[in-house]
Amino acid sequence: MDTPEPGLEAYEAPRSEAAIEPPAGAAPSLWQSSLLGARSGARRVALVIGPISLLLGTAGLAWTAFGLGAGRGFGVHPLAASAAGMLAVGELYGAILGGVLGPIVARARRKSTESGRASRLAFLSRPIRLLPWRRTDVTSRTRPRRWPWVAAATIAAILTIAFGVGVYAGRYVDRRLAQAISASDRDDPNWRLDDLMAAREPVPDEENSAIVVAEVVSMLPEGWPGARAPGSPSGKDEVAEAADRMAAAAANTRLDDETAATLRGYLDAQAEAVGLARSVAEFRRGRHELELTRDLVSTPLRETQDCRLVARLLGADAAMRAHGGDLDGAMDSCRAMLGVARSIGDEPMLISQLGRIAAGVTAADSARRVLGQGEPSDQALARFQAAALDEASEPLFLRGMRGERAILDEVIRRIRDGELAVSALSDGGRPDDLVRPVSPWGRLWFDHQRAVGLGWMNELVAIAHRPPFERAPLLAAWEAEIRRVARSRLGLLAAPLPALMVPAAATADPSCVRYQASLGATAILLAAERHRRKMGDWPGSIDAIDRSILPDPPVDPFSGKPFLLERRDGQLLIHSAGPNLRDDRGAFDARTWRKGGPDDVGTNAWDVSFRRQPPDSPRE
Known part of the structure; x- marks a missing residue:
């Protein structure tokens, strides 16, 4: 018979596991049975929930990388936290259930043969593998596993792609918003709401x-x-x-x-x-003195x-x-x-x-x-x-359209900067609704909506500058384009606020x-x-x-x-x-x-x- 290599027993049974497993031929104590059951329950729950948590966590980290690449700051997507929480809670419940059932199973085993008891104890202490039915010897367990490296490389690739897409989207939105703001500044220096209100005619x-x-x-x-x-x-x-x-x-x-x-x-x-x-x-x-509300649209x-x-x-x-x-x-x-x-x-x-x-x-x-x-x-x-x-x-129509442009842009900006809750714009909302921080990808989304809305309203104000007898066909074409975007598959997803808040100019x-x-x-x-x-x-x-x-x-x-x-x-x-x-x-x-x-x-x-x-x- 070959003599085992020195130290092999120590490799197979580290100190932490040796403290849990009973000596050969001895019945496990109550706490040892409970610990063995808890470990086994946690591992088996992790085997089921782990892949799901990995997928959700990867998706959450991808959103995080996307927002970071877009240049809107760092923020962890709730999916990542939910994935970690789901795995931790699942393992906790598995450990609790295994810890409760461990002593019960151990007591039942005492009536079985010594060989049967040893076999079951070995099963409880067996580590979890992706393919648990494959038998490996001691030498095979020293061989490094490939799947963690494959998973890590895949996750890294996904995060890199998400970051790159965020960089592209952020630059595209920044460029489009800058162009819309530049056009507004060029044609109407006092177009912003604060400037528009300050430029009102003073009346003694x-x-x-x-x-x-x-x-x-x-x-x-x-x-x-x-x-x-x-x-x-x-x-x-x-x-x-x-x-x-x-x-x-x-x-x-x-x-x-x-x-x-x-x-x-x-x-x-x-x-x-x-x-x-x-x-x-x-x-x-x-001149009436107006007291603008935080959501603007409910100003009395x-x-x-x-x-x-x-x-x-x-x-x-x-x-x-x-x-x-x-x-x-x-x-x-x-x-x-x-x-x-x-x-x-x-x-x-x-x-x-x-x-x-x-x-x-x-x-x-x-x-x-x-x-x-x-x-x-x-x-x-x-x-x-x-x-x-x-x-x-x-110029009543022009005056009204300039105001509507300023209000639309300011409402989206306030939501983007966390000064106004989106719910305040709904029928059941109020201007003082609780405001929550806006995520980086949320800020990018609202910046895009601001760029779209400001571009649309710039076109509308330009039409309002035209003589009345030239406006009707231009307004019809403008409104048809708004309806086309609103009815498209991605229209209400990409720019819901502008699509819903633009004034009924053709009316x-x-x-x-x-x-x-x-x-x-x-x-x-x-x-x-x-x-x-x-x-x-x-x-x-x-x-x-x-x-x-x-x-x-x-x-x-x-x-x-x-x-x-x-x-x-x-x-x-x-x-x-x-x-x-x-x-x-x-x-x-x-x-x-x-x-x-x-x-x-x-x-x-x-x-x-x-x-x-x-x-x-x-x-x-």
């Missing part, structure tokens, strides 16, 4: 119509107009219902007695507020929205003054409505400019009603004509252009009325209007050509061709105009004999 208090409008609102009763009345079929009180009947009445007919009495009673009760509101006619500008615009209430109050006052024969006073109330619209000023938000449009449209509609009730003086007409032309020249622009067309047509109509008063008859064309009355007639913002003028059925009609660029002879169908139906935008006045008709006369 004594010239600020917004202060007067806010004071008027504080004097109005709660709910005007449209307060709910439990006993009313429409849910409104009698004043709101009277205001609705006034708005629906034909402009060249007198109000019925019930409507007039209700409105007169209300206006008499609010005489102080009405008088203060009428003073806004002498103001040319205004209560004072801006309240301007509509004051405009409707002045609309009722203009109608009642015209009803009572005070036509010049009625025109001044219309001019005050334009002052209310101008009180919104240069707020860099699209919703603010749409509120300005709502107040201004009320002024144009009211001026048409006043002209349908009689003949205001030339001075009163000239004052409103000048105010309408001034308001029509305001907002027609509102701005319609407002401009309405004001331009109204200014021309008033000039034509002044011409008729001076010359004795309506002008045959817009060019025929006395140049001392209308030196520079506005053009149709939809077509870029002169407005259309037509005399028909005792009326003079001034109207735009509308979005479909077709002369629909002044017809407008609110249900189909966005789809190419009759969409002429304009106004009209009647021959003197057709003005101030009884309330029961056929409507226009």
Whole structure:
């Protein structure tokens, strides 16, 4: 028999294992059985969970290498920590279970033969191998295993590739974002939100119509107009219902007695507020002080929205003054409505400019009603004509788009820098939602979204700089591209915030252009009325209007050509061709105009004999 080499026993049973395993021929103690069972349980659990943890850990480290290569800092992906935790917890539970079962199994073995007991003890102490059924001798165990080196090399290759991809992605995003920012700086140095807010026109208090409008609102009763009345079929009180009947009445007919009495009673009760509101006619500008919220999109615009209430109050006052024969006073109330619209000023938000449009449209509609009730003086007409032309020249769409660009970029930047939680933008979110640190790969993702959003908005602002009659096809193409990206497989994954937050420009622009067309047509109509008063008859064309009355007639913002003028059925009609660029002879169908139906935008006045008709006369 060969004599074993010296030290071989020591190699096969290190001190730590010798302390666990019992001497040959001796039964294991309780703690030895427990330790042997714990070791065996941990190893067998590791055999199952280990490969899964290795895959997850490699994926987490790959993300870590990707973020590091992108130049956004170091951060360990949660997958790596989860993999390590899963392996540790699995081995712990295996050890606990093996430690509990070890003494039980050992007690059962004491009843077996000595050879059987030795065989089972050898099985419990056997090390775990990838191929446990292969038998190896002592010499084979000294041979180095290859699979750890193969696994390590594979993991290293994966991390290297992830790092390289991160370097490429980081440089690509940095270059694209730098180009977008450079283009913004070149075309509009004050495009950032802080600069945009700082560059707003300063308005002294004594010239600020917004202060007067806010004071008027504080004097109005709660709910005007449209307060709910439990006993009313429409849910409104009698004043709101009277205001609705006034708005629906034909402009060249007198109000019925019930409507007039209700409105007169209300206006008499609010005489102080009405008088203060009428003073806004002498103001040319205004400014509300905005308190921006952290998420920006929920910034309260209560004072801006309240301007509509004051405009409707002045609309009722203009109608009642015209009803009572005070036509010049009625025109001044219309001019005050334009002052209310101008009180919104240069707020860099699209919703603010749409509120300005709502107040201004009320002024144009009211001026048409006043002209349908009689003949205001030339001075009163000239004052409103000048105010309408001034308001029509305001770049409302451009102002709104500049603000939307600044807000979109700032929102993404705040999320990227950990100043704002993404959940704050959802319906159930709040600006003060808990903010968590953004991972390096997350910062890269938000930088990419910022680059995409800023690029899109730069294109939109460039379109907003174009004349109104050139914008429609450009906006349609721009919006089609946004929809294409949003509907693509990776569109919402690569740039969800820009795709969801870009403004509905193709919808907002027609509102701005319609407002401009309405004001331009109204200014021309008033000039034509002044011409008729001076010359004795309506002008045959817009060019025929006395140049001392209308030196520079506005053009149709939809077509870029002169407005259309037509005399028909005792009326003079001034109207735009509308979005479909077709002369629909002044017809407008609110249900189909966005789809190419009759969409002429304009106004009209009647021959003197057709003005101030009884309330029961056929409507226009």
